[in-house]
Amino acid sequence: MLTLLSMFYYICLRRRSRSGTRGEVLNSRRAVESGQRALPLSVEVEQYVKEVLDFSSHYGSENSMSYTMWNLAGLPNVYPSSGDFTQTAVFRVYGTWWEQCSSAPQPFRRTPQSFYSQDYIEVAFEEPVYPTALEVLETYNPGGIVQILACSLNPFSQNPPVDIRWEVLWAGEPTKALNPQARQFSPSIKQINFATNLIRLEVNSSLLEYYTELDAVILRGVKERPVLALYKMPMIDISDLSDGEEDKEAELALRCRQTGNGKHNMGNGYFDKLPYELIQLIISHLTLPDLCRLAQTCKLLQQHCCDPLQYIQLSLQPYWARLSDASLGHLQKRCSLIQRLNLSWTGNRGALTLTGFCSFIRACGQGLVCLELSCCHFLTESCLETISQTCTGLQELNLSSSDRLRPHAFSHIAKLTQLRRLVLYRTKVEQTSILSILTFCTELRHLNLGSCVMIEDYDTVASMLGARCPSLRSLDLWRCKNLTERGLADLVAGCRFLEELDLGWCSTLQSSSGCFQNLARKLPRLRKLFLTANRTVCDTDVEELANNCFALQHLDILGTRMVSSASLWKLLRSCPQLLLLDVSFCSQIDARTVQDLASHFPRVAIKKSFTQ
Amino acid sequence: MISVLSYGRLVARAVLGGLSQTDSRDYSLVTASCGFGKDFRKGILKKGMCYGDDACFIARHRSADVLGVADGVGGWRDYGVDPSQFSATLMKTCERLVKEGRFVPSNPVGILTMGYYELLQNKVPLLGSSTACIVVLDRQRHQLHTANLGDSGFLVVRGGEVVHRSDEQQHYFNTPFQLSIAPPGAEGAVLSDRPEAADSSSFDVQLGDIILTATDGLFDNMPDYMILQELKKLKNTNYESIQQTARSIAEQAHELAYDPNYMSPFAQFACDNGLNVRGGKPDDITVLLSIVAEYTD
Numbered sequence: 001m002l003t004l005l006s007m008f009y010y011i012c013l014r015r016r017s018r019s020g021t022r023g024e025v026l027n028s029r030r031a032v033e034s035g036q037r038a039l040p041l042s043v044e045v046e047q048y049v050k051e052v053l054d055f056s057s058h059y060g061s062e063n064s065m066s067y068t069m070w071n072l073a074g075l076p077n078v079y080p081s082s083g084d085f086t087q088t089a090v091f092r093v094y095g096t097w098w099e100q101c102s103s104a105p106q107p108f109r110r111t112p113q114s115f116y117s118q119d120y121i122e123v124a125f126e127e128p129v130y131p132t133a134l135e136v137l138e139t140y141n142p143g144g145i146v147q148i149l150a151c152s153l154n155p156f157s158q159n160p161p162v163d164i165r166w167e168v169l170w171a172g173e174p175t176k177a178l179n180p181q182a183r184q185f186s187p188s189i190k191q192i193n194f195a196t197n198l199i200r201l202e203v204n205s206s207l208l209e210y211y212t213e214l215d216a217v218i219l220r221g222v223k224e225r226p227v228l229a230l231y232k233m234p235m236i237d238i239s240d241l242s243d244g245e246e247d248k249e250a251e252l253a254l255r256c257r258q259t260g261n262g263k264h265n266m267g268n269g270y271f272d273k274l275p276y277e278l279i280q281l282i283i284s285h286l287t288l289p290d291l292c293r294l295a296q297t298c299k300l301l302q303q304h305c306c307d308p309l310q311y312i313q314l315s316l317q318p319y320w321a322r323l324s325d326a327s328l329g330h331l332q333k334r335c336s337l338i339q340r341l342n343l344s345w346t347g348n349r350g351a352l353t354l355t356g357f358c359s360f361i362r363a364c365g366q367g368l369v370c371l372e373l374s375c376c377h378f379l380t381e382s383c384l385e386t387i388s389q390t391c392t393g394l395q396e397l398n399l400s401s402s403d404r405l406r407p408h409a410f411s412h413i414a415k416l417t418q419l420r421r422l423v424l425y426r427t428k429v430e431q432t433s434i435l436s437i438l439t440f441c442t443e444l445r446h447l448n449l450g451s452c453v454m455i456e457d458y459d460t461v462a463s464m465l466g467a468r469c470p471s472l473r474s475l476d477l478w479r480c481k482n483l484t485e486r487g488l489a490d491l492v493a494g495c496r497f498l499e500e501l502d503l504g505w506c507s508t509l510q511s512s513s514g515c516f517q518n519l520a521r522k523l524p525r526l527r528k529l530f531l532t533a534n535r536t537v538c539d540t541d542v543e544e545l546a547n548n549c550f551a552l553q554h555l556d557i558l559g560t561r562m563v564s565s566a567s568l569w570k571l572l573r574s575c576p577q578l579l580l581l582d583v584s585f586c587s588q589i590d591a592r593t594v595q596d597l598a599s600h601f602p603r604v605a606i607k608k609s610f611t612q
Numbered sequence: 613m614i615s616v617l618s619y620g621r622l623v624a625r626a627v628l629g630g631l632s633q634t635d636s637r638d639y640s641l642v643t644a645s646c647g648f649g650k651d652f653r654k655g656i657l658k659k660g661m662c663y664g665d666d667a668c669f670i671a672r673h674r675s676a677d678v679l680g681v682a683d684g685v686g687g688w689r690d691y692g693v694d695p696s697q698f699s700a701t702l703m704k705t706c707e708r709l710v711k712e713g714r715f716v717p718s719n720p721v722g723i724l725t726m727g728y729y730e731l732l733q734n735k736v737p738l739l740g741s742s743t744a745c746i747v748v749l750d751r752q753r754h755q756l757h758t759a760n761l762g763d764s765g766f767l768v769v770r771g772g773e774v775v776h777r778s779d780e781q782q783h784y785f786n787t788p789f790q791l792s793i794a795p796p797g798a799e800g801a802v803l804s805d806r807p808e809a810a811d812s813s814s815f816d817v818q819l820g821d822i823i824l825t826a827t828d829g830l831f832d833n834m835p836d837y838m839i840l841q842e843l844k845k846l847k848n849t850n851y852e853s854i855q856q857t858a859r860s861i862a863e864q865a866h867e868l869a870y871d872p873n874y875m876s877p878f879a880q881f882a883c884d885n886g887l888n889v890r891g892g893k894p895d896d897i898t899v900l901l902s903i904v905a906e907y908t909d
Contacts, residue, residue, distance in 0.1 A: 064729070064730060064733045067733070067735075086730070086733070087708065507732070512796070533735060535737050536796035560737065561795065587737065
């Protein structure tokens, strides 16, 4: 009796559960047929940025909340208003003005045409989700975003996995939005098969009229892995198929096989008739992944593709997501003649270690002339030590935003006496290190000390520059907090060839001391002068520039109340090469004046920003 | 005997339990604001929380409730500068600092210092000056931390009596301490005090304490006993009653300001200093009235 009952119950329960499943299957099949979701399998979660983790540059001061990258966190402050607001995230540069300067680095060969990124920002959200949509609220000069990536790592987890993947959610070309008003940028993103709460935005502002400003990022996603059939199938892009993750790994980890060539020479047909140099010239136009793929085709091409002459310039910045110690190790054999190396943005989150980097430098770095290490957070003092010992002929060194380097690590740079270009933007370099660098690196042409907050006395640094570096062509002292007329006078007296000088937000310079007039008189070759937010710049200063600096191309006098339109007319008449004039927030210069000036001097881009 | 002991134990446990329960709950400030601009612009919220040249803010963060008032110095109008811009921007900046958690509850002077520093980071060339008063309630520790620069200030009323008040900071008559940004070249002629010059104080608060934060438009027209009279009418801790009381205080001060025969505290002080004047002092009035209550979400 009991067994009969239990069997009965068992059969009933099974039937009920089976019919339930069948019901779901029916439901989902109906859903597929109708092309819509019948039941929401997971609730969509909307999140704002919890924390800004990393970025390449920003306009604001390091401990401020005005125009800094940290404003991207949380709810929007400004949207839907448009304008130049302090509560937004602003990058340091815009347009092509910085690329036009002589202090700009030469572009690297073999940069893939699809790599447009100039700046980036990495943001973390609270919960990992499978993203369904991502919106960026741009409140000023939208159109800069060129790539959106998602990472498989949860930055808040205690046990980070060894294997970190970055997946491109969306990529596009730099644009300029037709309508300069605030907008919600929401491109259609790719479906990925891992949950993410770490998003990276890459930006290119070269087409934009003025600084682009971002207010917030909204990530929409589902917690449970979506069943792909219930979503619209994404368009399969041909380039997606050829740019598989696994392929790239294999290529960059390719080993040069040293096999005995002589025994199995099958003949290479017409390739044997072509001169060696011609094949080298042809393959010099291939991007790095294509070069690695080509090396796999046959022994002759492998020999060509592994020829060190192809690796005189090497830029690994476009491949920052995939570069690892192993990749560097495999490239080592080909890079014996390397002269220019770009490792900017690479190696973060453990991808490159100091051993991997140092062994590469020791093996290949003797001939290095240019080394770009922007935003390389893996760098330590021993890396700088290795560079200073190995790369004795180094002429260009870029360490911008490598903020893990301790202040005293920079003293090693003093050993690189051939240095011509040194970028220390947003690093922790301190007084004694920079003074010792300036003592020994007397060939310096281009020096960037923007936002170097640990240097206490900029007057001494400026005086030292004037005394020791007479060949100086460009100097970036953006936000240098305590430079006064004394240091500036020493600088312009000693560095007579100075062409570019950025004194933006240096509030301790007072025009009443005559320092700007003195500057104008002493630097007739001046091409770029930024006096951003120096509220003391007055008509006399602008007139002195008009009287002396006929080569002037870029001038920024944002935020002064003391400059009238008369002196601007004089300046524009006297400086025929002027291309950029920023008179934003100059209270005596209204929109009408700007219009008049622009119509008379059409070659000059006159910038007048606005806020509400 | 045993019953007495057990009864005593029960009572002790109840009392201690009750006390510890109050101690562990967070406090919060229920705040209402009211004010009048000097030129009869009755409580128009220009950019949110501005009354004439005065400005104020009410903000909360995880660990604290913060209030602030700032009195823009009207003399700038003679030089073509809108005095309300400085005070309004200062208060909005301090509000954002609080909302983003860039402050320490026990250091309200730090909020002023950072707020003033951020004003200098604005692309817009701000000019002007104002007093400032910041009041921070540390929710968990039940402590009030204050910073006052100038002649705005606060009162803490407990059981119908003033138990704490701020001191006025004046350089000389009618010239309070003030934060300012001067046009270049005029730095010598314009009074500019550093944020670190603010007076600060910290003390414990209890449930039911009333905190009145206001600019000198209130204190110069209404003596303490009149303010206390109005506050006695406050029976509830809900927002509507507080709003009503704040409004009545501000309205009364506004009326008294234009009474030519009334011996206002301002007139009294002037007489004490040898100036024979009578009547109220027309000025912008800003009143923030808060009650310490238990924290509810």
